[in-house]
Amino acid sequence: MTLKEKMEMEIAKKINLASGVAQAELDRKGVPKVINEKMTAPARELAAEGAVMLKNNGVLPLNKGTKVSLFSRVSQDWFYVGYGSGGDVNRPYEVSLTEAVRSCEELELNEHLADIYKRWADNNPINHGYWANWPLYYKDMALKEAVASKANNESDVAVVTIGRSAGEDRDCILEKGSYYLTDEEKKVLYTVTKYFDKVIVLLNVGSIIDMSFFEELGDRISALLYVWQGGMESGNAVVDLLCGKVSPSGKLSDTIAKDYHDYPSSDNFGNKAYDEYKEDIFVGYRYFETFEKDKVLYPFGFGLTYTEFKTDFIKARPVDGGIEFDIKVTNTGDYPAKEVVQLYLKKPNGKL
Numbered sequence: 001m002t003l004k005e006k007m008e009m010e011i012a013k014k015i016n017l018a019s020g021v022a023q024a025e026l027d028r029k030g031v032p033k034v035i036n037e038k039m040t041a042p043a044r045e046l047a048a049e050g051a052v053m054l055k056n057n058g059v060l061p062l063n064k065g066t067k068v069s070l071f072s073r074v075s076q077d078w079f080y081v082g083y084g085s086g087g088d089v090n091r092p093y094e095v096s097l098t099e100a101v102r103s104c105e106e107l108e109l110n111e112h113l114a115d116i117y118k119r120w121a122d123n124n125p126i127n128h129g130y131w132a133n134w135p136l137y138y139k140d141m142a143l144k145e146a147v148a149s150k151a152n153n154e155s156d157v158a159v160v161t162i163g164r165s166a167g168e169d170r171d172c173i174l175e176k177g178s179y180y181l182t183d184e185e186k187k188v189l190y191t192v193t194k195y196f197d198k199v200i201v202l203l204n205v206g207s208i209i210d211m212s213f214f215e216e217l218g219d220r221i222s223a224l225l226y227v228w229q230g231g232m233e234s235g236n237a238v239v240d241l242l243c244g245k246v247s248p249s250g251k252l253s254d255t256i257a258k259d260y261h262d263y264p265s266s267d268n269f270g271n272k273a274y275d276e277y278k279e280d281i282f283v284g285y286r287y288f289e290t291f292e293k294d295k296v297l298y299p300f301g302f303g304l305t306y307t308e309f310k311t312d313f314i315k316a317r318p319v320d321g322g323i324e325f326d327i328k329v330t331n332t333g334d335y336p337a338k339e340v341v342q343l344y345l346k347k348p349n350g351k352l
Contacts, residue, residue, distance in 0.1 A: 044236050047231055048248070049338060051227045051228065051250050052248065053224070053303060054298055054302070055223055055224040056224075056306075058222075060200065060223045060241075060306070062157065064107075066107055067110060067156050068101055068108065068110060069154070069158045070109070070110070071117075071161070072161040072162070073117055073140050074163035075097045076098040077138055078096045080230070084167030093232055094234070095232065095234060095235035095236050097161065098235070104239050107242070108155075134167065136170060137178070138163060142184060143187065143192070145191055145195075148195045148196075158192050158196040158199045159201075160189060160192055160201050161202045161204050162202070171206060171207055172209070178209075179209055180209070193221065197222075199221050200221075200222060200224075200242070203227065204234075225241065227241070247336065247338070248303065249303070252301060252303060254300065255285045255296055256298040257296055257297065258295050285299065303340070305335070305337045306333070306334075307334060307337045308332050309331055310329070312329075313325070
C-alpha cells in the first residue's frame with residue numbers, strides 16, 4: 001500500500017467516525033442531551049408556519065375526531081434535519097408524525113396501519129451511511145391493495161408522506177428517489193387514491209422535487225403541502241397544520257416548473273469548473289415571468305392559507321437609501337393566520 005493510499009484510508013476512517021458520532025449512530029449513548037424548554041414552543045411554531053400549502057380542496061383543516069391513516073414509513077422515520085455539514089444537527093429529542101397524531105386529542109390514529117408499518121420498519125432498519133454517502137430516501141414497504149382497502153374502511157382520511165434527505169452532496173440529484181418519485185412511491189399514491197376520496201400528501205423534503213406526477217393525479221389528491229424538515233418538533237407542527245391550530249403561511253422561495261428542463265439553467269448547472277448563466281439577468285422567476293409563464297406549476301412566492309387576506313396599498317415614499325411602503329393587511333376569513341407581504345418592483349423603462 002502506498003503512503004498516499006494509507007493517508008486516504010486514515011482520512012476515510014476519521015470521516016466515518018465523525019459522521020457516526022454527529023448523527024448519534026455510534027457512541028452517543030450515555031451523553032446527556034440538554035433540552036431548553038424555552039425553545040420547544042418556538043421550534044414548533046416556526047416549523048408549522050414555514051410550511052407551504054400548494055393545494056387544498058377543503059379537506060383541511062381536519063375536523064375534530066377525524067381518524068387518520070398514515071402511509072409511508074417516513075411517518076415514523078421522519079427526516080427531521082439534513083445530513084452533513086451545517087445540517088448535521090444533534091436534536092435533543094424528536095417527535096414523529098405518527099407519535100404526534102397518536103397524542104393529538106383532535107385526531108385519531110389508525111393504529112392497525114401504524115403497526116403494520118412499524119413491524120416492517122423494525123425488520124428493515126435504515127442504513128444512515130456515512131459522510132457524503134447518506135441515503136437519498138428511505139426504502140419503503142410495498143403497499144398491498146388489501147391493506148389500503150382495509151385502512152379506508154377503518155378511517156376517514158389518508159396522509160401520504162414523501163421523504164427526502166438533504167445536506168452536503170445530498171440536496172438533490174436528477175434520479176428517482178431524489179428529485180423524482182420512485183416507482184414504488186407512485187404505486188403507493190395510485191393505490192391510496194384508488195381507495196380513499198380524501199388524500200393529503202406531505203413533502204418532508206429539504207428542497208423542491210418534481211411535481212409532474214402530482215399534477216397527473218389531479219383531483220385524486222385533496223391537499224398538498226411542503227412541510228420541509230422542521231426539526232425536533234416536526235410531528236407536532238404538522239399536526240397543528242392538519243388540525244387548523246396553525247394556518248400555513250409559508251411562501252415558495254422557488255419557482256416550480258412543469259419539467260426540470262423548463263428551467264433555463266438546466267443545461268448548464270453543475271459544471272465543476274464553472275457555471276455559465278446563459279439566461280443572463282433572467283435568473284429564477286424573472287425568466288418565467290418574462291418568457292415562459294405557461295411552463296410554471298406554482299410560481300415564486302406562492303402559498304395558500306386557511307383564510308383570505310385583503311391587501312391595501314396606501315403610499316410609497318423615498319427614504320435615505322431606499323423606499324418605504326405603507327400597506328394595510330386585513331384578515332377577511334375565519335381562521336387566524338399570518339400573511340407574507342410581497343413587493344415586486346421594476347424599472348419604468350421610459351424617459352427619466
